[in-house]
Amino acid sequence: MNRIQNKILVLTGIVLFIMAAIWLTLTYYSRQTQEQYNDILQRYLRMNEVTGASQQTITDLNNYLIRPTPEHYEQLEQSKERLRRAKYDVFALRNGDNDFDLTSYTNLIDSLLETANRSMMFQAQMDTEDSNQAFNEATRISRSISDMTLTLLDTELKTYDRFYRGIIERSTELNKLGIWLLLTITFLLLIFAYWFALSITRPVQKLTQAAKELSRGRFDQEIEVSSNDEIAFLAKMFERMRVNINNLITEIQQKAQLEHELQQNKLLLQESRYRSLQSQIHPHFLFNTLDTLSKKAYLEGAEETSDLLASVAGLLRYNLRRLDRSVTLYEEVRVLRQYMDIQSARFADRLRFVEDIDESCLYVQIPGLTLQPIVENAVIHAVEPMEDGGTIVFRIAEDGDRIRVEIADDGPGMPEDKIERVLKGSAQETEGHTTGIGIGNVVQRLRLFYGQDDIIDIESKPRSGTKVVLRLPKVRRYEADDQRTDRG
Incomplete structure (x- = not known):
């Protein structure tokens, strides 16, 4: 039996399911867009990391050449390691549009590292002039890396320009879709809620109408409720009560009819008995007289007369019997x-x-x-x-x-x-x-x-x-x- 409580739970579950489906759909598209934004942003940050790492390497190299202390040396090595990591991260950005430029870009990074090492080597050999030339070369390469980074970023912007526009258009379409989806779901929920309300109120209305008919004394109309809940159970009990009352009324009517027929029969019998009694003139005397005449006629040889008198006696005797048998x-x-x-x-x-x-x-x-x-x-x-x-x-x-x-x-x-x-x-x-x-x-x-x-x-x-x-x-x-x- 589908209880009304179960119907309400089903309606609640459907609403929650639709809301969850909408939320998951929007979340999925939003996350996908966000991941694409993050991917583009990571490309820019990795290229900018190369520029920052190269400039930091030149700064630490300059500090080391001025004061070749272990602290400056450690800082220079860390900067060089940072630049190497940035180089490897840039490899992941390779595609068909930037393959040549990215190769030149990584070669510049290698040249910068090599030039920085050569400047440190000349410094260790106390060859100041060659060390300064190598430092100047490293500075020039760092500037080239910065310029190359700007060039690559400009290329990336041109490459993903259509993507940006697609994201904007898709966001606009998604907003429109969200509005239409919200209106459609609201309309469907209204229809479903109306149907759900009818599934409860219609049986109640039928039961109310049946109760009105019963109150008017009409027990011949069957009570039908096409549902499968507590109201249907109540309607079945109502129908059983109607049938029992109708059977009781029918039985009372049949008994009343039977009593009426018996009373009519009694009146008819009394009338018949009265009519029959009107023809009685001392029955026993009459029977005895007829029997005597019949025997006398038989003794005198009038057999036909004897039979006729016997028939009259039998007929009178039959007519005077009780008519209620x-x-x-x-x-x-x-x-x-x-x-x-x-x-x-x-x-x-x-x-x-x-x-x-x-x-x-x-x-x-x-x-x-x-x-x-x-x-x-x-x-x-x-x-x-x-x-x-x-x-x-x-x-x-x-x-x-x-x-x-x-x-x-x-x-x-x-x-x-x-x-x-x-x-x-x-x-x-x-x-x-x-x-x-x-x-x-x-x-x-x-x-x-x-x-x-x-x-x-x-x-x-x-x-x-x-x-x-x-x-x-x-x-x-x-x-x-x-x-x-x-x-x-």
Whole structure:
């Protein structure tokens, strides 16, 4: 993780590096120029040293010739040694421009030393005249050395004149370069400092904006901070908090929705129970009476009447059961057949009932009293008003992960507005004569039972009949959640 402290250290290091690079560059050029100046100055000083050494040698020689004491002799020898060293130093100044002149120059130095030695020798032999002539010759050579030194210095000045001018021009260019370099580095440092400030302030601004959104109750926007420092860590913790709060809100909403659905289901069941109770007239007495009539009809040989009474008793007994308990599709089909037996006895040939049932699909759970109100609605509106009666087709088949139940008739059909009201679950629509339960009630109970809205569909055209299609899940949503929870 790149901490903010590390970023500041990096910025400081870059600034120090740039300053050190500039300082080293300027120091290098300055030292190079200084060394060149020193080299030229050393050339002048070495040539001037020859002139001084030669003049000092003539002075010490004169002192020795006047007073040949050991002290004067020692001083003369030191001067001569100084002149020899100066001669050797001059050798290092040789180049293509001064080779001839420098050779003559060193020869003059040798002549001076030789003449000084000859004057000392004549002095030792007490030959004053020859000694004085040699001294005069040495003096003349010393003057020639001085003149030759001036000539060489003039040559050196002419030789290095372009160099001087180049140094001056280079110093001017270096000053200009230094100014431009300073401006460029200042501009780059400003850009880098701006970028560095943005790398810190931009994540803080994003985090601040995210905090404002959270304070407004918007927990669905993801918090993203594209950095890798303490602010990014804080943003991750913020994002984790947002996700936890959002999950908690979603869970609370789901629980509230579930409680609402359960409350609606309870109200529908109470309404269904109320409608069912309206049709009860002493149930036990009625069941006993029907059973008695069925047995009496059977004993008198009226078997068809006996079966009809048994169907009525079974149908009433099923309708009076508790509606808050689910049943299997098999039980619904069985009671539907009993209902159709009664209606077939009533309408005779006017009612034609066609079944196409896949018996392997009858294990599915379904709310009680679901199929009978739908079929009863078809009997009331598609068979009863027609002089020739009508046909009701009942199919059950497997359809992927669902069971498809179709109830179709060839009646006059349903208007679009009525279909919309039924699918919205209007409890006042199409109340059944037998159970008092309308299709609107069936729609609401199916959706609450399975926890899905796409359970029922109604297809109808004018004078082309009506088809009610139920798509029943093989596994209810809550059971599937429980199974996933158990596996997890």
